[in-house]
Amino acid sequence: MSHLRTLCGMTANDSKQADSGGLTWVSTLGGPHILVPRSALPYWHGAPVDYPEDEGDYGRACSVQSYIGLIDVGPSQALVVAGELGATTYLPEKNVIIQRVGTRSGARYAQGASALTKAAVEIIDAGTVPEYEEVTWTVEEPVILFDSVHGHEYVASEDHLWIDLIPGRYKVRAAYVELPEDPIVLVRLNLSAAAGPQSE
Numbered sequence: 001m002s003h004l005r006t007l008c009g010m011t012a013n014d015s016k017q018a019d020s021g022g023l024t025w026v027s028t029l030g031g032p033h034i035l036v037p038r039s040a041l042p043y044w045h046g047a048p049v050d051y052p053e054d055e056g057d058y059g060r061a062c063s064v065q066s067y068i069g070l071i072d073v074g075p076s077q078a079l080v081v082a083g084e085l086g087a088t089t090y091l092p093e094k095n096v097i098i099q100r101v102g103t104r105s106g107a108r109y110a111q112g113a114s115a116l117t118k119a120a121v122e123i124i125d126a127g128t129v130p131e132y133e134e135v136t137w138t139v140e141e142p143v144i145l146f147d148s149v150h151g152h153e154y155v156a157s158e159d160h161l162w163i164d165l166i167p168g169r170y171k172v173r174a175a176y177v178e179l180p181e182d183p184i185v186l187v188r189l190n191l192s193a194a195a196g197p198q199s200e
Contacts, residue, residue: 023089023090023091023113023117024089024161025087025088025089025100025113025159026087026088026089026145026146026147026159026160026161027087027147027159028085028086028087028088028147028149029147029149030085030149031047031058031061031062031147031148031149032061032062032064032080032081032082032148033080033081033082033088033099033145033146033147033148034061034078034079034080034081034145034146034147034148035078035079035080035081035097035143035144035145035163036073036076036078036143036144036146037073037076037077037078037139037140037141037142037143038141038142038143038144039074039075039076039141040073040074040075040076040078041144041152041155042074042152043073043074043152044057044073044078044148044151044152044155045057045151045152046058046148046149046150046151046152046154047059047149047151057073057148057151058148058149061080061082061148062082062148064080064082065082066082066083066133066174067081067082067083067084067132067133067174067175067176067185067187068080068081068082068083068133068135068172068174068187069082069135070135070137076140077137077138078143079135079137079143079172080148081097081099081174081185081187083099083174083176083185084099084100084101084176084183084185085101085102086099086100086101086102086184086185087099087100087113088100088145089113089117089161090145090161090163091117091120091121092163094121094124094188095165095188095189095190095191096120096124096186096187096188096189097145097186097187097188097189098116098117098120098184098185098186098187099184099185099186099187100113100116100182100184101182101183101184101185102182112181112182115181116179116181116182116184119179119180120177120179120184120186123177123186124186124188129175129177129186129188130175130176130177131173131174131175132174132175132176133173133174133175134171134172134173134174135172136169136170136171136172136192137169137170137172137189138168138169138170139165139166139167139168139169139170140167140195141167142162142163142164142165143162143163143165144160144161144162144163145160145161145162145163146158146159146160146161147159165189166191166194166195167194167195168191168192168193168194168195169191169192169193169195170189170190170191170192171190171192172187172188172189172190173187173188173190174186174187174188175188
């Protein structure tokens with residue numbers, strides 16, 4: 001895939017969280033984002049102090065060589081958004097994750113993020129999103145989006161975003177989309193089967 005870059009070198013980047021257009025954007029230090037179920041978060045240890053000699057959980061996230069992929073975290077599966085470097089957010093009304101290709105800062109970042117989100121919504125509503133990849137992900141509880149380099153003990157003090165999804169089985173589809181200012185990766189979460197009531 002020509003647009004795919006492996007970006008697990010932990011290069012310096014703007015790690016400040018920006019709330020743009022009513023959305024919280026989660027930045028990255030250079031590696032993939034990950035969505036981890038709430039109960040599985042204590043099992044995530046990020047990058048060890050001796051990375052890359054010991055790749056740890058961060059290395060497992062970096063091993064995803066596509067836009068999206070699933071990896072085991074404790075008893076659950078986490079969704080890795082690994083395709084491109086850039087701030088990432090979740091648009092609840094469309095059930096879609098938006099990942100920017102590249103990052104801006106300050107006022108230009110906020111303005112660009114708002115325009116980018118509007119353009120993404122127009123593409124989704126028009127039904128013109130290409131579909132490159134698909135995985136099936138079972139969700140049973142809220143998940144947390146953050147930079148996979150961070151271990152669970154550091155997530156609360158770093159950029160993160162809680163996402164409350166309807167429990168069930170999701171078809172997760174990812175696509176690279178060219179926009180006039182910034183290309184993006186759209187990750188759509190389509191509920192294919194809702195979880196039924198628990199039997200006693």
